[in-house]
Amino acid sequence: MIEFKHVDIKYGDFTAIKDLNLTISAGEFFTFLGPSGCGKTTTLRALVGFNIPASGQILVDGKDITRESVEKRQIGMVFQSYALFPTMTVYENIAFGLKVRKLPKDEIDRQVNQVAEKIRISSQQLKRNVAELSGGQQQRIALARAIVQEPKILCLDEPLSNLDAKLRISLRSELKRLQRDLKITTLYVTHDQDEAMNLSDRIAVFNNGYIEQVGTPYDIYNHSRSEFVCDFIGDINRLEAAMLSDINRQTGASLKENLTGFIRIERVLSLEKPHTARLKGTVEDLEYNGMLAKYTVHACGQTIKIVEKNDGREFFRPGQEIIFYISPDDIMQYQ
Amino acid sequence: MKKKTNTARLTPGAIILRLILAWLIVTFVLFPNINIIIDVLHEDGRFSTEAFTKLLRSRRAVKSMVNSLVLGMALVVTVNVVGTLAVLFTEYWDLKGSRILKLSYMTSLVYGGVVLATGYKFVYGSKGIITKLLLLIMPEMNPSWFSGFGAVLFVMTFACTSNHIIFLTNAIRAMDYHVIEAAQNLGASDSKILFKVVLPSLKPTLFALTIMTFLTGICALSAPLMIGGSKFQTINPMIVSFAQAPGSRDLAAVLALFLGLMTIVLLYFMNRVERKGNYISISKTKEKMHKQKLRNPTANIIAHILAYGMFIIYMLPICFVVLFSFCDALSIKTSTLRLSSFTLKNYIALFTKQDAFRPYLVSIVYSVAAAVIAGLICVVAARLVLKSKRKIDSFFEYGLLIPWLLPTTFIALGLMFTYDSPRFLVGNKVLIGSIWIMLIAYVVVKLPFSFRMIRAAFFGVEDSLEEAARTMGAKPVYTLFKVILPVILPTVMSVAALNFNALLSDYDLSVFLYSPKYQPLGVIIKAASDEGVNENAQAMALVYSVVLMILCGLALYLTQGGGTQAIRKKLKRKS
Numbered sequence: 047m048i049e050f051k052h053v054d055i056k057y058g059d060f061t062a063i064k065d066l067n068l069t070i071s072a073g074e075f076f077t078f079l080g081p082s083g084c085g086k087t088t089t090l091r092a093l094v095g096f097n098i099p100a101s102g103q104i105l106v107d108g109k110d111i112t113r114e115s116v117e118k119r120q121i122g123m124v125f126q127s128y129a130l131f132p133t134m135t136v137y138e139n140i141a142f143g144l145k146v147r148k149l150p151k152d153e154i155d156r157q158v159n160q161v162a163e164k165i166r167i168s169s170q171q172l173k174r175n176v177a178e179l180s181g182g183q184q185q186r187i188a189l190a191r192a193i194v195q196e197p198k199i200l201c202l203d204e205p206l207s208n209l210d211a212k213l214r215i216s217l218r219s220e221l222k223r224l225q226r227d228l229k230i231t232t233l234y235v236t237h238d239q240d241e242a243m244n245l246s247d248r249i250a251v252f253n254n255g256y257i258e259q260v261g262t263p264y265d266i267y268n269h270s271r272s273e274f275v276c277d278f279i280g281d282i283n284r285l286e287a288a289m290l291s292d293i294n295r296q297t298g299a300s301l302k303e304n305l306t307g308f309i310r311i312e313r314v315l316s317l318e319k320p321h322t323a324r325l326k327g328t329v330e331d332l333e334y335n336g337m338l339a340k341y342t343v344h345a346c347g348q349t350i351k352i353v354e355k356n357d358g359r360e361f362f363r364p365g366q367e368i369i370f371y372i373s374p375d376d377i378m379q380y381q
Numbered sequence: 382m383k384k385k386t387n388t389a390r391l392t393p394g395a396i397i398l399r400l401i402l403a404w405l406i407v408t409f410v411l412f413p414n415i416n417i418i419i420d421v422l423h424e425d426g427r428f429s430t431e432a433f434t435k436l437l438r439s440r441r442a443v444k445s446m447v448n449s450l451v452l453g454m455a456l457v458v459t460v461n462v463v464g465t466l467a468v469l470f471t472e473y474w475d476l477k478g479s480r481i482l483k484l485s486y487m488t489s490l491v492y493g494g495v496v497l498a499t500g501y502k503f504v505y506g507s508k509g510i511i512t513k514l515l516l517l518i519m520p521e522m523n524p525s526w527f528s529g530f531g532a533v534l535f536v537m538t539f540a541c542t543s544n545h546i547i548f549l550t551n552a553i554r555a556m557d558y559h560v561i562e563a564a565q566n567l568g569a570s571d572s573k574i575l576f577k578v579v580l581p582s583l584k585p586t587l588f589a590l591t592i593m594t595f596l597t598g599i600c601a602l603s604a605p606l607m608i609g610g611s612k613f614q615t616i617n618p619m620i621v622s623f624a625q626a627p628g629s630r631d632l633a634a635v636l637a638l639f640l641g642l643m644t645i646v647l648l649y650f651m652n653r654v655e656r657k658g659n660y661i662s663i664s665k666t667k668e669k670m671h672k673q674k675l676r677n678p679t680a681n682i683i684a685h686i687l688a689y690g691m692f693i694i695y696m697l698p699i700c701f702v703v704l705f706s707f708c709d710a711l712s713i714k715t716s717t718l719r720l721s722s723f724t725l726k727n728y729i730a731l732f733t734k735q736d737a738f739r740p741y742l743v744s745i746v747y748s749v750a751a752a753v754i755a756g757l758i759c760v761v762a763a764r765l766v767l768k769s770k771r772k773i774d775s776f777f778e779y780g781l782l783i784p785w786l787l788p789t790t791f792i793a794l795g796l797m798f799t800y801d802s803p804r805f806l807v808g809n810k811v812l813i814g815s816i817w818i819m820l821i822a823y824v825v826v827k828l829p830f831s832f833r834m835i836r837a838a839f840f841g842v843e844d845s846l847e848e849a850a851r852t853m854g855a856k857p858v859y860t861l862f863k864v865i866l867p868v869i870l871p872t873v874m875s876v877a878a879l880n881f882n883a884l885l886s887d888y889d890l891s892v893f894l895y896s897p898k899y900q901p902l903g904v905i906i907k908a909a910s911d912e913g914v915n916e917n918a919q920a921m922a923l924v925y926s927v928v929l930m931i932l933c934g935l936a937l938y939l940t941q942g943g944g945t946q947a948i949r950k951k952l953k954r955k956s
Contacts, residue, residue, distance in 0.1 A: 094848075094852060095851075096848055116848070116851040116852060117851055117852075117854045117855065117856060118854075119852075120854075121852060122852060122853075123848070123849065123852045125845040125848070125849060126845075127843060127845050129843060129845035129846050129848065129849040130849075131846060131849075131850075131864050131867075131868075132868060133864075133867035133868055133870075134867075142850065142853055142855070142863075143853030143854055143855075146850075146853055146854045146855045146859065147854060191849075191853070192852070195853055195854075
């Protein structure tokens with residue numbers, strides 16, 4: 047179990063992390079999600095030992111490791127750049143940590159081969175120089191190098207961000223499989239919300255050195271606790287006073303008209319359901335991306351986005367009138 | 382991202398390392414150079430400007446200063462023209478036989494200093510083969526025509542293009558070909574593209590090269606010394622001759638001081654321009670440069686004539702030096718090539734006679750030792766400076782860069798005038814006349830270049846490599862030796878090779894500091910080119926030159942030209 051207690055991290059005068067409190071359970075796949083510069087990598091590096099907090103404590107299994115040296119923490123890390131040693135072969139890269147621990151040669155050999163098999167690296171590839179491998183393969187080796195150490199905790203700092211979209215998705219599921227098999231507590235840093243939702247047991251959304259919300263992917267998406275989280279995750283519509291008042295009038299709901307309302311774009315419906323407001327607008331633009339059609343609609347003096355599955359129904363054309371339905375229960379508002 | 386490191390207490394090892402470095406810098410970099418300035422400004426223990434007035438009264442000295450400036454300025458024009466053309470001919474325009482042209486232009490990388498001056502003198506000098514040919518055509522011509530300003534300018538123009546070959550080539554290769562295609566697409570002609578797009582983007586490089594050329598010009602030693610004759614002497618030859626007579630040592634020091642000041646001012650300007658950054662390419666997706674066809678037929682013909690004209694000038698001295706190194710002493714003396722006079726005797730002598738091989742051994746031992754020591758010092762210092770958060774450690778950085786600001790002769794004189802008497806800093810020993818002083822000088826002059834390159838190599842190593850090693854439990858020293866050093870090793874090796882090449886035939890430092898028992902190659906080759914020297918010595922000098930070029934070429938090939946990889950690949954294929 048990992049605990050951050052009142053952790054402050056500073057770079058000179060700049061405070062990167064303010065009073066961070068967080069508990070991560072053993073075996074959990076936990077993701078730090080947020081835009082760049084929000085402090086997620088800084089927090090991860092503090093756990094690994096590259097940053098020393100200005101105040102506060104970091105505990106692993108109840109033991110204070112705040113000031114322990116990196117070498118002694120037994121926390122594995124996979125870097126964004128992979129940080130493979132360019133002068134060594136794949137085998138030597140994976141064996142590096144085992145050699146540091148002065149394990150006997152045959153034991154090193156056994157462990158390297160075992161992890162290679164797990165991560166699907168052939169014995170041929172083990173002899174190659176790391177520079178000769180593709181990005182995806184390099185990624186696997188970085189991962190193999192970290193897990194062969196059998197660390198208590200595995201930290202991954204945007205490990206998939208240098209790969210192309212397809213490879214990213216296939217490695218994502220492999221990563222999840224591995225974590226489930228090995229049951230290592232895993233901390234994952236990313237700015238990609240898809241990745242976070244897909245992989246994580248729980249997510250912490252970071253903003254400007256603070257944690258905005260910690261929760262399961264479902265919670266974070268459907269019950270976003272702040273405007274930032276709501277905005278950062280998924281696509282949303284902002285609803286202004288005129289539309290909110292129309293919805294209140296039709297449904298008898300009591301949405302606050304002086305605050306902005308937020309609704310996920312897929313919750314703006316094209317078919318009527320009970321307890322929804324019926325609204326009318328004009329199609330301004332149509333964005334078509336194969337699976338979905340996304341309409342920009344002008345209604346109640348504002349624009350709103352509506353998405354529809356491309357399941358054979360006819361498209362609306364720009365200028366055409368469109369009827370849509372909104373349930374007040376789907377609208378989120380923040381003080 | 383910035384990193385936070387806490388300044389831990391220094392270990393005893395780290396303290397000792399710092400003390401040794403500090404002693405080296407103070408004793409061999411700072412003290413001698415400060416001492417020479419004090420020397421110049423003091424007469425009988427009091428402040429005095431006597432040395433300056435003495436200098437201004439010496440007509441020879443003043444003349445040499447004027448000559449140096451004239452030479453520097455003339456070289457800026459000629460070297461920029463020839464150097465830029467050489468690079469355009471091989472990198473920018475698509476000329477026939479550009480590979481062979483390139484090879485010939487690249488000879489300036491392995492062929493410089495006294496060796497080059499000897500070669501040119503051998504070909505164009507009063508007994509040279511070209512002079513003999515010219516005399517056949519114009520019998521009333523002065524056989525010693527190849528001397529004075531024109532001759533020095535000619536020799537140095539072709540010798541000093543080496544910087545263009547290295548830096549301008551890289552600059553052109555770093556350009557984005559899409560930029561040229563864009564200009565073509567916008568309707569620009571070939572000449573417009575060259576003058577409005579290509580050359581302007583090379584401007585920062587050309588400016589730096591201009592300053593480097595000017596500095597080489599004013600600091601020239603071997604060419605004016607050997608070819609300038611009595612009519613054209615510049616500052617450095619003057620310093621050599623003043624320094625050798627006890628009565629005019631202060632004059633030598635003032636002249637060196639003058640050169641030093643000039644160098645500092647010029648380097649200051651160069652640094653300012655460098656800092657403004659270059660604008661070679663701002664593209665994210667760069668396209669490799671392609672060579673341009675010269676579409677205008679007249680321009681194409683002119684370019685080929687010029688390119689091959691330069692080819693001949695570069696190759697002539699080298700070819701004749703190689704040819705005559707296989708000739709007997711008589712043909713060398715009379716510059717006549719006859720089939721019957723070809724022999725391997727000179728080469729056999731080099732490897733069988735101990736006294737023939739000795740200068741080689743001396744120079745190789747000194748150069749290897751200096752290259753290795755300079756490399757070691759700089760690896761240690763660069764690591765210290767980059768890892769340290771202590772302000773005081775930047776002393777090492779500046780200390781090691783100081784020799785960059787000073788001409789070689791200044792450094793030589795500093796050491797010469799300082800360690801000719803017992804000094805506390807070196808355990809009250811006299812270093813002049815010992816075998817150590819030249820080694821020390823060799824190391825000192827190579828520190829700035831080595832430090833800059835090795836520091837850059839350390840910078841280039843991603844922080845995450847070190848961090849990755851630490852997460853796997855490796856201690857800092859283990860990480861340094863197993864992870865970081867292997868990554869920067871290629872740079873260290875190529876720095877060492879370049880230093881080795883430069884020192885192997887060094888004359889500028891050696892002439893002041895060599896121990897009479899161990900004469901280095903540069904001094905021997907220079908002596909052999911003097912008129913009236915015995916022909917065996919001349920034959921040996923030619924052999925020395927050829928072997929030197931081969932050695933330097935080999936060192937460059939192995940470390941810069943991808944030679945090591947090529948050999949490794951071949952070996953791999955065999956196994």
